[in-house]
Amino acid sequence: MMKVIRTALPLLLLAAMTGCKNGTLQHEAPARLAEQSDAARAELEQIIAKAAGAYTVTLAEHPFADSSVLLVERRPQRDPQGHRLPGRDLGNPERFQLLVSGEDCILLQESTGKRWELREANCLPQ
Amino acid sequence: MPMIKDSSAREWPRFHPLHPSFLRLNAIVIFGLSALAGCGGGGGSDGGNGVTYLDDTGWVAGEFKPASDFADRCAVPRTGIDPSTNSAYPDRLGTGLDERNFIRSWSNETYLWYDEIVDRNPFDHNDKLEYFDLLKTDAKTASGKPKDQFHFHMPTSEYRSLSQSGTSVGYGVVWSIIENSPPREVLVTYVEPGSPAASANLSRGQRVVEVDGHDLINGSGADVFNAGLWPSESGESHTLRIRELDGAERDVTLIAENAESTPVLEVARVGANNEVGYILFNDHIGTAEAGLKQAVEQLQAGGGVADLVLDVRYNGGGYLAIASQLAYMIAGPGQINGRVFETMTFNDKRSAENDPFPFLDEAVGFSVTKGQPLPNLGLDRVFVLTGPDTCSASESIINALRGVDVEVIQIGSTTCGKPYGFYPEDNCGTTYFTIQFQNENAKGFSDYADGFSPQNAVSNPGEPLPGCEVGDDFTHQLGDPAEARLAAALHYRANPDNPCSLAASSAQQKMGASLAAPSSLSAVNGRVIKSPALQGRVVERRE
Numbered sequence: 001m002m003k004v005i006r007t008a009l010p011l012l013l014l015a016a017m018t019g020c021k022n023g024t025l026q027h028e029a030p031a032r033l034a035e036q037s038d039a040a041r042a043e044l045e046q047i048i049a050k051a052a053g054a055y056t057v058t059l060a061e062h063p064f065a066d067s068s069v070l071l072v073e074r075r076p077q078r079d080p081q082g083h084r085l086p087g088r089d090l091g092n093p094e095r096f097q098l099l100v101s102g103e104d105c106i107l108l109q110e111s112t113g114k115r116w117e118l119r120e121a122n123c124l125p126q
Numbered sequence: 127m128p129m130i131k132d133s134s135a136r137e138w139p140r141f142h143p144l145h146p147s148f149l150r151l152n153a154i155v156i157f158g159l160s161a162l163a164g165c166g167g168g169g170g171s172d173g174g175n176g177v178t179y180l181d182d183t184g185w186v187a188g189e190f191k192p193a194s195d196f197a198d199r200c201a202v203p204r205t206g207i208d209p210s211t212n213s214a215y216p217d218r219l220g221t222g223l224d225e226r227n228f229i230r231s232w233s234n235e236t237y238l239w240y241d242e243i244v245d246r247n248p249f250d251h252n253d254k255l256e257y258f259d260l261l262k263t264d265a266k267t268a269s270g271k272p273k274d275q276f277h278f279h280m281p282t283s284e285y286r287s288l289s290q291s292g293t294s295v296g297y298g299v300v301w302s303i304i305e306n307s308p309p310r311e312v313l314v315t316y317v318e319p320g321s322p323a324a325s326a327n328l329s330r331g332q333r334v335v336e337v338d339g340h341d342l343i344n345g346s347g348a349d350v351f352n353a354g355l356w357p358s359e360s361g362e363s364h365t366l367r368i369r370e371l372d373g374a375e376r377d378v379t380l381i382a383e384n385a386e387s388t389p390v391l392e393v394a395r396v397g398a399n400n401e402v403g404y405i406l407f408n409d410h411i412g413t414a415e416a417g418l419k420q421a422v423e424q425l426q427a428g429g430g431v432a433d434l435v436l437d438v439r440y441n442g443g444g445y446l447a448i449a450s451q452l453a454y455m456i457a458g459p460g461q462i463n464g465r466v467f468e469t470m471t472f473n474d475k476r477s478a479e480n481d482p483f484p485f486l487d488e489a490v491g492f493s494v495t496k497g498q499p500l501p502n503l504g505l506d507r508v509f510v511l512t513g514p515d516t517c518s519a520s521e522s523i524i525n526a527l528r529g530v531d532v533e534v535i536q537i538g539s540t541t542c543g544k545p546y547g548f549y550p551e552d553n554c555g556t557t558y559f560t561i562q563f564q565n566e567n568a569k570g571f572s573d574y575a576d577g578f579s580p581q582n583a584v585s586n587p588g589e590p591l592p593g594c595e596v597g598d599d600f601t602h603q604l605g606d607p608a609e610a611r612l613a614a615a616l617h618y619r620a621n622p623d624n625p626c627s628l629a630a631s632s633a634q635q636k637m638g639a640s641l642a643a644p645s646s647l648s649a650v651n652g653r654v655i656k657s658p659a660l661q662g663r664v665v666e667r668r669e
Contacts, residue, residue, distance in 0.1 A: 049288070053210040058289035061360075061383045071291035071412040071493060078442075079278045085559065087443035087518020088547035093291055093412035093492055 030068035031100035196228035200554035299323035336367035357382035390417030410444025443518030458502035529567025536593035543577035594629030
């Protein structure tokens with residue numbers, strides 16, 4: 001029994017790391033959005049807002065169009081004198097990566113390792 | 127700017143049952159009855175340690191209960207799920223007084239100059255936001271301006287909103303407001319590549335004369351101007367009449383989008399033998415880590431540079447890590463020699479939290495793979511181009527480099543003067559910003575609340591640095607060696623015996639500057655308004 005577990009465990013881990021669909025191991029690769037759509041954008045905004053703990057998220061006009069990595073950070077705010085808030089930010093942006101695994105398009109939050117399979121997006125390897 | 131109103135902000139008639147003085151009397155009576163009855167109930171309770179707070183009866187000047195006793199006790203508790211935690215809001219039913227007590231105690235615990243706050247009874251102030259505005263020092267700087275210009279609050283829902291790095295709704299143009307009341311002067315400061323503004327051939331120095339058919343210079347309709355210059359929704363369309371530097375006018379119709387900014391907008395070699403590096407650095411955002419690394423690598427290629435001109439005239443700060451990395455890349459490890467970038471110094475109650483912040487010599491993983499070593503130029507002096515929008519983390523670069531004996535030569539005008547920082551605090555839907563720490567360089571210096579100024583500055587002088595006062599030049603593109611501030615920097619290094627002679631001619635021009643003539647745009651000082659600024663845009667009348 002232990003021998004079976006010892007043999008199966010690395011395979012299961014490999015499957016988890018690389019993605020598995022219909023019994024076939026899928027290799028994950030950095031991706032970009034093949035096309036921009038309102039639905040894909042809305043899905044990304046909803047997932048990223050929830051993952052990053054934001055009330056709302058504003059994405060660029062063409063997210064993931066040129067890069068598989070997307071940074072989100074505090075929306076630029078200014079005080080009444082026009083000074084940036086905060087001027088000394090001790091935090092860090094949140095990084096998300098787009099991955100493609102077979103036909104699946106996956107969003108990865110790098111800080112937590114959480115992943116979401118996107119239903120509305122169409123991805124291509126970068 | 128939308129504001130969350132304190133429910134207790136209402137003004138009641140003097141003898142109305144809900145007037146504060148009437149409530150105070152009632153509270154005392156209730157407290158007395160409760161004490162007589164020995165029941166210990168009555169007003170609000172902390173629900174944990176048995177301490178009871180009865181309206182204003184707990185207030186004694188100079189005595190403070192822990193802020194945590196009042197936290198999340200809200201006049202109007204929010205319900206549902208807090209998006210920032212994905213769990214229920216922590217709010218409990220409390221009173222406006224609880225909220226004012228919270229900010230009073232929290233200010234006493236954390237404000238850098240807590241002992242300079244005049245302690246006012248929170249029961250005498252109905253509006254928590256007005257009360258918060260009073261919880262700061264009234265002291266002045268050496269130049270006479272308020273020592274604390276950065277006390278601020280905003281709805282938490284605004285503060286806890288995110289955007290893709292450098293993205294905001296607009297046309298991809300940054301405007302400068304030279305004069306915000308008639309006769310108004312609004313100029314193009316710079317344009318982001320690939321933006322709607324770039325497609326419309328907007329460029330630095332062009333002047334806006336009409337917005338959607340309304341005369342911007344002398345007309346009324348500030349709301350129309352602000353809506354047209356700073357659209358709030360992607361897809362909005364506005365028509366601007368633009369006056370070119372040669373006086374020709376044309377209409378451009380711009381459609382707003384979620385426009386991205388490029389934090390490192392220009393990297394070049396200038397000087398007689400291309401021996402001087404120039405970096406235009408506009409924002410300490412996440413993507414700047416990669417942009418600055420690439421910029422320094424570009425300047426390193428081919429044997430490095432003899433000097434660097436760092437243009438931060440429009441850089442209001444942001445991530446401190448980015449400032450530290452850039453300072454490292456300018457100076458290099460030999461010059462830094464193990465010293466700190468700066469130390470965050472808190473008030474004497476929190477001195478145990480004083481925290482040294484190092485020069486960062488490797489990527490922190492914002493937009494470059496974490497741990498990658500950063501290049502460096504190994505310079506022992508740097509020219510910085512500055513203005514009133516050079517603020518906060520940008521000033522940290524200047525101060526930190528001085529702390530490790532890098533000579534900082536300043537060309538331009540006085541910086542904003544913000545050697546401070548804060549940890550914003552959320553309570554009951556409002557996020558408060560109160561100054562909590564001051565940033566000292568490796569030599570222990572942080573006294574630049576009046577900003578840094580070129581030593582010959584006559585306007586708003588602050589901490590003097592070697593250099594020359596030069597107005598902003600809108601007749602040349604940023605990075606053009608003929609642009610007045612860059613030209614003055616190049617002149618300074620080429621003429622050590624008379625370094626500010628070129629700048630002096632610019633200053634003379636500035637004195638007589640009238641913006642009616644395009645040539646006068648070579649030496650002006652306005653404020654850059656990067657979208658989305660909250661206030662201080664275009665107004666109807668002179669303030």
